[in-house]
Amino acid sequence: SYMEQELHSQPETWREAARLGAAAGPLPEAGQRVAVIGCGTSWFMAQSYAALREAAGQGVTDPFAASEAFLGSDRGYDVVVAITRSGTTTEVLRVLDAVKGRIPTVTIIGDPGTPAVALSERTFALPFADEKSVVQTRFATTALTLLRAHLGEDISRAVADAEEALAAPVEKEWVDAEQFSFLGTGWTYGLANEAALKMREASQSWTESYPAMEYRHGPIAIAAPGRVTWLFGQEPDGLEADVVRTGARFVRHDRDPLADLVLVQRVALERARARGLDPDNPRSLTRSVML
Numbered sequence: 001s002y003m004e005q006e007l008h009s010q011p012e013t014w015r016e017a018a019r020l021g022a023a024a025g026p027l028p029e030a031g032q033r034v035a036v037i038g039c040g041t042s043w044f045m046a047q048s049y050a051a052l053r054e055a056a057g058q059g060v061t062d063p064f065a066a067s068e069a070f071l072g073s074d075r076g077y078d079v080v081v082a083i084t085r086s087g088t089t090t091e092v093l094r095v096l097d098a099v100k101g102r103i104p105t106v107t108i109i110g111d112p113g114t115p116a117v118a119l120s121e122r123t124f125a126l127p128f129a130d131e132k133s134v135v136q137t138r139f140a141t142t143a144l145t146l147l148r149a150h151l152g153e154d155i156s157r158a159v160a161d162a163e164e165a166l167a168a169p170v171e172k173e174w175v176d177a178e179q180f181s182f183l184g185t186g187w188t189y190g191l192a193n194e195a196a197l198k199m200r201e202a203s204q205s206w207t208e209s210y211p212a213m214e215y216r217h218g219p220i221a222i223a224a225p226g227r228v229t230w231l232f233g234q235e236p237d238g239l240e241a242d243v244v245r246t247g248a249r250f251v252r253h254d255r256d257p258l259a260d261l262v263l264v265q266r267v268a269l270e271r272a273r274a275r276g277l278d279p280d281n282p283r284s285l286t287r288s289v290m291l
């Protein structure tokens with residue numbers, strides 16, 4: 001499948017994006033107030049970038065689902081960053097159009113020949129990470145890698161860990177599990193949301209996602225044997241013990257969290273196969289949503 005080929009190319013596309021990100025110049029500048037927008041997978045990458053940029057001390061960074069963006073007021077944003085593989089998603093184009101001439105925009109895009117380009121002040125095209133599959137894998141992670149590199153992160157560990165995640169076994173228990181809850185904190189909360197979406201899109205799986213510390217405030221009620229709780233990033237005190245007590249399987253790996261998302265992409269692919277689904281053509285989805 002395209003999804004399989006595309007997800008396996010991630011170490012290579014991440015390396016390329018890291019070079020671009022490190023050399024990108026102001027995108028935006030430290031201290032600027034930034035809104036980051038996207039839909040679906042691109043929204044979740046926006047969440048991760050926003051948390052990383054704030055943690056790096058670079059200033060207020062708010063993520064929005066493009067359909068829910070700040071259009072009633074400008075909230076003093078200096079820059080809008082848009083993430084869109086297709087460059088045709090209606091809600092993203094609406095925001096770019098609405099702020100045009102008032103707030104500078106930077107768009108990270110897969111295909112440079114699409115309408116979002118004309119609506120953006122500045123565009124970063126990642127054609128080497130564009131995809132044929134409806135289900136996004138490498139475009140999203142490569143866009144986030146570009147942004148991580150731009151924030152000054154050394155992504156060599158992430159690349160090495162992605163290589164390792166592509167070779168790691170996909171456990172039978174994950175392929176057979178009835179339900180998954182994905183958890184994360186800070187920038188890994190966006191990854192948890194993306195992991196849950198990937199499993200739904202590619203494999204019709206029942207998944208949920210929460211900020212890690214929110215899990216104990218209700219959602220843990222459905223944790224049970226045959227179900228999986230998968231944490232990205234650092235473990236908040238005692239969470240594993242609480243999950244294990246329910247009989248659910250607790251999963252947390254020591255690799256870079258974005259590389260751990262690559263393993264979840266593979267779990268989604270294996271579950272699609274086990275159910276006889278075509279992950280490149282998921283039920284009820286199109287490559288880009290245009291209203």
Ligand code: F1P
Nearest residue numbers: 039040041042084085086089287
């Ligand atoms: C965003 C998106 C995808 C989703 C689906 C519909 O597209 O929501 O994340 O998987 O294919 O479109 P884009 O704006 O990044 O092209």
